[in-house]
Amino acid sequence: MIFLKFDRRIFQNFDWTLMVLVLSICAIGILNIYSAGFTASERQFPFYLKQIQWIALGLIIMMVIFFIDYRLIMKGAYVIYGISVALLALVYIYGYTMHGSQRWLALGGFVFQPSELMKLTIIIALARYFDDHKSNEPYKLKELFVPFLIVIAPFLLILKQPDLGTALIIMIIFASIIFFVGVNWKSFLIALAGGLILIPIGWLFLKDYQKERLITFFNPENDPLGAGYHIIQSMIAVGSGGFFGKGFLNGSQTQLKFLPEQQTDFVFSVFAEEWGFIGGMVLIIMFISLILWGLKIALHARDLVGTIIAFGITALISWEIFINIGMVLGLLPVVGIPLPFLSYGGSAMVSLMAAMGLLMNINVRKFILQR
């Protein structure tokens, strides 16, 4: 069976660039989470140690995915998608609630967030669909109906949790992929108009705290103790880092816990406070390198499905990085989107590692597969 045949070329052409980039960013993440939790109460197993465990688990999954030919995986694309949606539905029924949001499934001793997995499976399902329905012409509105259905079910389930950030990311991934495969301009405009009409309706479904965040985004100083607190404290943290930063473990904003969610959504402000503009720049450059490498893999993939997957994954991390850092720097509203590889979180880390495994998979098989 061609799909499972181990080939010397898999090792000869192993994607060391991607591997080294990912591991370096993860290492920065571990140091950063260590600092963010340095003065934390000693009640829990430290976050940075947990994160190391998640990275280790992620690497194993990454390697497993790397070895299975992605075309074999794509045969089961809809099954994987179905399982992910089923898990989301389970969250809706049995989900575990933290901070007023029902996002987690308890599995044995740990909790798992299916919406993180969903981001990846949406890409796989859409890639499969567009691969099955290749066209020479830009897609028209009615041709996009099935992909829309693929996206809308998880979107609504995630919005219901509520997890505005992840729901938003799902929609953006959808938009990015249909933009990439090509869409009829008229259809695009109609869809956009429909979307704009839906916004005020969607507003009604937002929780109060979400509305508040959007409103205060435009005027944070008006409400320094309420919803604007996060943005202001984050901007102070970043800004006070200056050019060289305050030094590892010495960020006063971080260590004094002025920062909300400093292990998760606001990790970048911890990093920027302690490592300054220099550190922030190095990190952003590493991210850009990763993204451009992902685009290169997409461009040189041996088949369309590989291209779409690689593009989708690259788009996913690009958008997450942009929205997260933009939010931390006060450019975008506070929506809960983690920073890839840096934010603490097991489900996100494992899903990302799986995605990286797919990228490597696609990259290495261009040397092996014949058209």
Add this chain to the structure above:
Amino acid sequence: MENRLNLLNGPETAEFRQKFKIVSALLLIIFSILLIRLWYLQVIKGGELKQRSEINSVRFRKITPLRGLIMDRKGHLLVDNLPSFDVIYMPGKVKDHEQLIEKLKILYKKKSLQFSFDQSFPKIVKPYLPIKLEKNVGMEKVALVETNSMDLPGVYIDVSPVRLYLNGEMMAPVIGYTGEISKEELENGDEEFTYGDVLGKLGVEKALDAYIRGRNGAELVEVNVYDKEMKNLGRIEPVPGYNAVLTIDADLQKAAWHEFKGKAGAAVALDPRDGSVLAMVSSPSFDPHLFNSGIPYDQWNKLQNSPLAPMSNRAISGQYPPGSTYKLIVAAAALEEGIITPDTKFFCNGHFKMGNKTFRCWRKDGHGYISLHRAIVESCDVYFYNVGKLLGVDKIAKYAKLFGLGDASGIDLPNEKNGIVPTEQWKSARMKEPWQPGETISIAIGQGYDLVTPLQLVNAYSAFANGGTVWQPRLIKRIESIDGKTYKEFPPVKKGDLPLSKKTFDILSQALWGVVNEQGGTGGAARILNADVSGKTGTAQVISLPENEKGRRQKKIGVLLKDHALFVCYAPLKNPEIAVAVIVENAGHGGSVAAPIARKILEAYFEEKAKQPQVMAQNLTANKLNP
């Protein structure tokens, strides 16, 4: 942009390249925006924001709630709260703390004050994590730190409540003490626990912690980088804990505690009508306030490892051989099982032979022919050796268990022990050896493997006294909100019945009355003026010695090897209201050492009761005023 992509041709066509160029360009623009913004915040606005981070910062600070008060059954305060002034240090950077401590020491020296922090300075100083330098300091130190605050950056005074135990040692092993939450408690405890919370660690403080703890409040304050408060911006009030009302009668407790000066042992007084604990003394005790100022490690070790175990509540976790107090149970078993009748007589010549072993009666010359009544009154051992031999260990155990022995009583206190009621099966499981018939002989007089806690013992007698209801001893009467409204009642809980016939009750209650009131009874020292007392003495051997050697070696025996003195009783004869057990460790005979203490407790109770009509009238008016 013409969005035309020939998908059928697959990747690496010209259109694809074109598209990727566009995407890459967009990405570079977007990420440049991020970098420009980063530059703007960190380099252009950096100085300004850095100042803001140092001078004016807003943070949440925990406010410790007031712990609930603890009162006795009449509303007398047993535990109150006091403000404690703590010296706090907020280390800014990792390095600069030692110098500052030196400065503080020099300041203290000038006023010849002791600095008490050295021994527990943490190994790792984390920046911006406040350290309590000294807890519960005097006003002199408070003034000193406040006036020199300019020279002591990062040092400030914080006020938090600490416990005031109004009777100090009197109830310490029962009420317990509080202390800062430990690592294990943080990990295993309630979700809402946070670092630095104060929890009950022992006794009532621990058992009722969830009620009396209260809920942390929070405060939004503007602080500088050293955590010094600049401005208060808002506050979530802490929720004070509920108050606890115990069934303890503080006056009775005082009387009982007074009797234990210089003695080790325990006393428990119960109300046989519902199992309420009226007094519970464990001696020696400790000063619960030691923990308020953070007890130094060596002092803690000393308390923990002292052979006198001052921190253990002997009333519930001290396990003693019941000695002759066990005879009530053996007698009840023998009567119920039809082994003896009140007229059955045995001959006591001072000893009893079983195989090659000789068991002695406490009276060397023997009691002659003796029947049950006198055997209890005079506490004849040989009589009970005979009864025990006929009954067998398992029958004795069956009744002991009905009396509530061998199993924790279920009182609302941590660390209660089960005691031991041995059976043949128990021994083979525990020691992997078969039961020896000779061992039953010791069991019959409450020696051997038998172990009871003072609370179990008094509860057993209390069940006998009330005509057969075994109550679960009750220490907590109710939980009240701070305005005095009842939040939760702790009603009496019935644990079981003592299925003895009326005849057995009559025979044995007469005998117990005889112990105290008849000529030759061993418990005469417990007689009081106001009520008819019934009871039973006990002398529990710690080590058994051949009779002829006893006198000679008595002097050589260390205090720890002397017998334990026991007395357990109830009064009055009709409808008993109080049952008392007294155990004095290594003190000698029950009748001469323990019974007089029980008498004092009974006297205190009945003298108080004689005044009661007056008290009731007071209560009535109080109730009218405060419905």
